[in-house]
Amino acid sequence: MNKIKLFPTVTAIYSRVLNSPERIIIEQGGTGSGKTYGILQALIHIVCNPKRFPAKGENDVITVTGQDLPNLKRDCVRQFLQILNKSELARTLLITPKKPTENNTHYKFATGWTVEFVSYETAQDAQAGKRRFLYVNEGKGVKYSIFEQLEMRTADKVIIDYNPTGKFWAFQKYLNADLTPKTGVRFSVTTYKDNPYMPDAIRKEIESWEITDPPKFRVMGLGILGEVSGQIWKNYKGIEKLPDNFKRFAYGLDFGFTNDVTALVFVGLLNGELCLHELIYKNGLGLDDLEKELIRNGVKKHDKIIADSAELLAIDWFKKRGWNVSQSKKGSGSIVTGLSILNQYQKNITFDSVNIWSEIESYVWVTDKSDGREKNVPIDKYNHITDATRYALQAFENAGRAVATV
């Protein structure tokens, strides 16, 4: 094997990506552990080392993906360019663009390889194109159905990194319950302490969390899988796809309009358990746009939609246009009661519902500052799709709550 030394500073992450025999490489780590930098260095190594990684003339592509393009540009593309700037060989091999900036998302090298930075809106978009390597940056922000399509069309290796703020699809797919990797998976955990090249200012900031925010220090500093204290959601697990043929189902709708998130969720009842799937989670949706989104998501005019009772005008607007929308119940205690009903059900949540998963992690009870105990009051944040889910559940009330069957 020929050895090339492309970079003066490398970490174990770099060598794992290059040398692990496993097809799936999972890098869990606290912030600043060098995941993104190390993985990108390895990808540049692949592109610059045709003896070990010869182009085959077809699909010699490395895809770097993440939640959305602005995030990719801010982090991955920026670091990619920094690394490129430090390697004369890599710079010489780069054919286009000639003078790269953060706005360039496609890089062609004289060795025949292309590196692309792309984000996908839908699973269908992800069906276009094949590649040999796939790097999913901050895997949590990428929908499972998109990942599934990309992974299927990746010939060589798949690398996924994330901060351990909570479980997501990669846990169920690639790790056992005790967090050991399944066969064919390389799993590693790193922290900022594993990164000797961490800029001092950032290291100091991370270390300051140990005093100012111990839970954040555990997760983002030490890379330990987060357990949120005071978490409201209970009894749930991930599923890859919604079953079909629900006899009972409803949609829950929480309006956000210009300043807030509008959320729509599908809630189906099957054998006494709920199946949840997020359909809309968007800022700045007006009524016309929202109606278009309902149609695009396959909601039928006769399907039952239960919406936020605070927006009667909007509900009327939809009713006049023939939609089967009714208002959620209101009154004191309705939130806490609704949450308690929600928690009586076992919930099966699609991996695609990334915002449900993120609200599960972030929506918490108020805790008493003096003794740290939970109060029966939810903090009014990170609850858009949770509210929508509560509303939808009201459609099943006469079905007899948790003992409901179909």
Ligand SMILES: Nc1ncnc2c1ncn2[C@@H]1O[C@H](COP(=O)(O)OP(=O)(O)O)[C@@H](O)[C@H]1O
């Ligand atoms: N091998 C390396 N050589 C030089 N600097 C590095 C290296 N690895 C990491 N760094 C520095 O550490 C910072 C944090 O690393 P990064 O990969 O962004 O962490 P993570 O993705 O784990 O949050 C980078 O911006 C870079 O400045």
Ligand SMILES: [Mg+2]
């Ligand atoms: Mg990173």
